[in-house]
Amino acid sequence: MEAYLDNSATTRCYEEVRDIVVKTMMEDYGNPSAMHLKGVEAEKYVKDAAKKIAATLKVQEKEIYFTSGGTEGDNWALMGTALAKQRQGKHIITTVFEHAAVSAPMAWLEEQGFEITRIPVDEEGNLSLETLKEALREDTILVSAMFVNNEVGAVLPVEEIGKIIKEKNPGTLYHVDAIQAYGKYRIYPKRMGIDLLSVSGHKIHGPKGTGFLYISDKAKIRPLILGGRQQNGMRSGTDNVPGIAGLGTAAEKIYKNLDSNTEHMKTLKLYFAEELGKIENVKINGPKPENGAPHILNVSFLGVRSEVLLHALEDMGIYVSAGSACSSHKRSGSPSLTALGLSVERKESAVRFSFSEFTVREELDYTLEALKKVLPMLRRYARK
């Protein structure tokens, strides 16, 4: 049996996605910028995808810009805003437990002379809204916060954050990294005060190398990729038609059955968390299972290094991800888990299970059996 429990890393494509990708590669393979019929046909797929995505967010089609994925969207949102607004101020606010696609460009901006304030979180991943309020200043040009933390599934109060920002300083742009949230939550940027929203395709059963950045028509940011002026000059490069078509199809499908799918994942997650609780020395990291995102559960199996457990499970066809890859030489641990203030022992034994609508209870039962089998052996041979 195989149990794929690493859906926050990537997901299997929908069959409909595969079909449209193949079709746009083999039949309607024109360049959408071309003037002839073949180009016009291809362009339809791009427009159609924008329309489907815009509908899920209740925004305008022209506010959707296709990217190569979540990392590009995050980089573009941060750097594009910094470049466009540096005359108004050089202060940016973010959180301590962002994905590297946000934290790395933030560090780069810091080197370029921007001032970055990182708002702390508590052990369950709750952001201190008071600290955020105090940190906001007149020269704050951007606030960037993730919707769902990719490692522990903590959910930030995105709407409240939006309100706080816009009350204090309406000119401050608000970026939300929704890579783990899109397709799990209904996200309405206009209502939530979100100006920029980045999404990745392969986390929602779409193709890898695809994604989009929503840019509110009121927000002005600079393009980073210059060239043939595709996408209104905001993101040059020939449109990745198969990828875009696949992304649009995935977005439409995942929102069609959103409620039943998230309910399914949440039920599985709560069941899994409860069963894990019966095994000794197991700690759930981050938010309480009922509070976190429906598809992510981060667990420490004390006394077993996560990497070793990962390989032991892999041997039985169970795929999970380790909270941190650490070797005997470099014991660093993941920045997210460090931000939650977890002990070294907990960080080193943290494993992330992540689910999708395709996950079934049998996979979880199989995994629970496997854990009960390997844990005693692995705990016995711990490093002394």
Place this chain on the structure above:
Amino acid sequence: MYKAFLIKYAEIAIKGKNRYIFEDALVDQIKYQLRNVEGSFKIVKEMGRIFIYAQSEFDYEETVEALKRVFGIYGICPAIVLEDEGFEALSKEVAEYVKKVYGDRNLTFKVNTRRNKKSYPMQSMEVSSALGGVILDACPNMKVDVHHPDVFINVEIRNKIYLYSENIPGPGGMPLGTNGSAMLLLSGGIDSPVAGYMIAKRGVKIDAVYFHAPPYTSERAKQKVVDLAKLVARYSGPIRLHVVNFTDIQLYIYDKCPHEELTIIMRRYMMKIAEQFARADGCMALVTGESIGQVASQTIHSLAATNEVCTMPVFRPVIGFDKQEIVDVATKINTYETSILPYEDCCTIFVAKHPVTKPNIEIIKRSEEKLQDKIDEMVKEAVETAETIICE
């Protein structure tokens, strides 16, 4: 510009009656390294040297890089091949060649002429001095120095005329396959690939053993070792890599023996297993990347304790190297970047905080007695279930 290479070799020249064996091996290795290079080549042994003639258009850089990986080559001299169209034509070519290669640099030079074609109208000395004048005219910054010149301009007059001056250093050593074979204990670290390279450089064919400990070491760690073996194989030719599943043996030792002796006892069993593969592959020695004092298991006491189980000679070519010296070689042979990828190897997973640094062989042997029940069977199984991967 260049159409041929003259290959210089050092130690082979002194090998007396066996010399042809070494030369033939060198020709074979040159052919092997040039197999994927763009262009076709003819390799000829003549008059105590090896010539490589390009038979078609070829990629010069790629050819030189390939030749730099042939052990036994001491120098690679790219040569120009000219038809004999009289001395005046030769002078023009020589002047142009020297200008192209050395430009207006301030260098001293000497012209060396060898006249194998005795029907050539001028004698060697005459050719040299006349061409010296030609070069002085063409390159005003160059001066003659017949005792210690910066560069030699070599002219060989045969049926055609060969002109060469540059000498690109080769790796040295001896041609592969002229010195038997040895079994390398390859880990994912920096030292063992370097050790393998150094022994291969002496003409020894290399095979390798890697000890894999799933789930404590990952599939990626194994892939890393395969990648390292492939990098060494660029020099040494194909390596048969035996991947041994060592987990059970390791856990058994962990269960039965004092923890601080784990690494030493483990290494003794690795040596024993490696010897079994060595014998099966017809190897006559083991090779390790050990260096005195580098870690607890490499103190002179630990080395002695490890060595005690071996019946074959164990070659440790980096034994006297400092870490930086090993890193320098690893960088040169392009294994360093792969070696430092952060995957755990089986030597570190259960390592004690304070392992013994001065193991007493008698005490170690007494600890090993506790393994008697199952260890022979486990070793047998580890050898039998090993996976063999050809890395090239």
